[in-house]
Amino acid sequence: MxxxxxxxxxxxxxxxxxxxxxxxxxxxxxxxxxxxxxxxxxxxxxxxxxxxxxxxxxxxxxxxxxMCVQPTFSQDLTGAAGAACGEPMGAASMPEAELDAHAANFPFSRFGLDPDVAQAARVAHQRRWIANSMASGEILKFIEPGAFVSFKLKDKAAVIDLISVLPQARGRGSLLLGRLRSWAASKGLTRVEVTTESENVTACLFYQKNGFRLDRASxxxxxxxxxxx
Ligand SMILES: CC(C)(COP(=O)(O)OP(=O)(O)OC[C@H]1O[C@@H](n2cnc3c(N)ncnc32)[C@H](O)[C@@H]1OP(=O)(O)O)[C@@H](O)C(=O)NCCC(=O)NCCS
Incomplete structure (x- = not known):
């Protein structure tokens, strides 16, 4: 058809x-x-x-x-100083157990908020998404024990695909955003952007604490x- x-x-x-x-x-x-x-x-x-x-x-x-309102937060990097923070990885591997733990770390995704998507299906969907993001050479990532951020480059912006910090690694989220920001500024990018769910109040607070501002919502x-x- x-x-x-x-x-x-x-x-x-x-x-x-x-x-x-x-x-x-x-x-x-x-x-x-x-x-x-x-x-x-x-x-x-x-x-x-x-x-x-x-x-x-x-x-x-x-x-x-x-299902949810999805706010997009952005950070303007114009005039931001780049710093030595190491290069992001392209294709990367992640131990199976860590992949499982990260897959279960997104209860506020739109599939997690949908009463007609079973929890197992939601976690399986998220797991595939993370595995794809890891395997892709085009999606870049900074990875720390128990934490990672993956992102794509679009025009002059770094657009976050996924960010996940397991409870035992709390604090590494801000660390990863700092590395991403420094690297992006050093490459002449002008913006970092991320979309989340308004129900994910922790993430909304996290982005604002790290200097992001609400840009738009769908x-x-x-x-x-x-x-x-
Ligand atoms: C959102 C997330 C990445 C934050 O990472 P983190 O390493 O725990 O965050 P940090 O410790 O660097 O916290 C920085 C700020 O974020 C906010 N924050 C983080 N965790 C919070 C929590 N559990 N409750 C309330 N605010 C929280 C606070 O403002 C905090 O500042 P403070 O420590 O001065 O209070 C993490 O909670 C996570 O992985 N959540 C599940 C996956 C997810 O929702 N990803 C985002 C989807 S777009």
């Missing part, structure tokens, strides 16, 4: 074990028709700007439910069809 609003997501389909689609365009008629034509069961997601009230209502009329929506609740 040639779809104009929905795009099948291979990573999420594999990780969650069912067909997973992303609504990339919110057109009420076309999106409604495309959803109705999908074979069951499936899951879909969508994002709207937090202030796009009409877009949110439209998605909810089509059966999507609001809302994440999920739709489950035919899977039985």
């Amino acid at each position: 040639d779809m104009k609003c929905l795009v099948r997501q291979q990573f999420d389909s594999d990780a969650l074990g069912l067909d997973f689609y992303r609504a990339t365009r919110i057109d009420p008629d076309i999106l409604g028709r495309e959803l109705a034509a999908l074979p069951l069961p499936y899951m879909a997601d969508a994002k709207a700007h937090a202030q796009d009230i009409d877009g949110a209502k439209l998605l909810m009329r089509l059966g999507f439910r609001k 809302v994440a929506f999920h739709l489950h069809a035919g899977a039985g609740r």
Whole structure:
């Protein structure tokens, strides 16, 4: 089927074990028709700007439910001094047990907040995400015992993909952000950016404590069809 609003997501389909689609365009008629034509069961997601009230209502009329508000925090590096902090790694490996522990460390992800995603599926999805992030040569990372930050370069910004600090390593989060900031400034990047969930108050406080400011916010929506609740 040639779809104009929905795009099948291979990573999420594999990780969650069912067909997973992303609504990339919110057109009420076309999106409604495309959803109705999908074979069951499936899951879909969508994002709207937090202030796009009409877009949110439209998605909810089509059966999507609001999962969370996702604020994006950013830090301006213009004029920041770079410092010797070592180079980030490209492809890296992580012991299986540590991968398991980090995978369980994201209860506030939008899948963790979704009552229709089982905890085991949520952890398995997160584990694949972390493993992919580790294996990728394009996603850079700083890694410490019990803690890591991974990020991508986009234009002149470092965009954080994941950051996780296990409870026994608390304090290394600020250390990792400091290293990332120094390295990014030394490379002439102008911004560090990260998106989280507003329910993750610890992360919101953490970014603000480390000099990030709220930049914008979107809302994440999920739709489950035919899977039985
Ligand atoms: C968010 C996270 C990375 C913070 O790492 P950390 O090493 O524990 O953070 P730090 O010790 O450097 O803390 C710096 C500040 O963050 C805030 N903070 C960190 N942990 C906190 C907690 N449990 N409760 C409240 N505030 C907290 C505080 O403002 C703290 O400053 P303070 O120590 O002066 O009070 C870590 O809690 C984590 O991995 N959480 C789970 C994964 C996650 O949510 N990642 C972010 C998703 S986008």
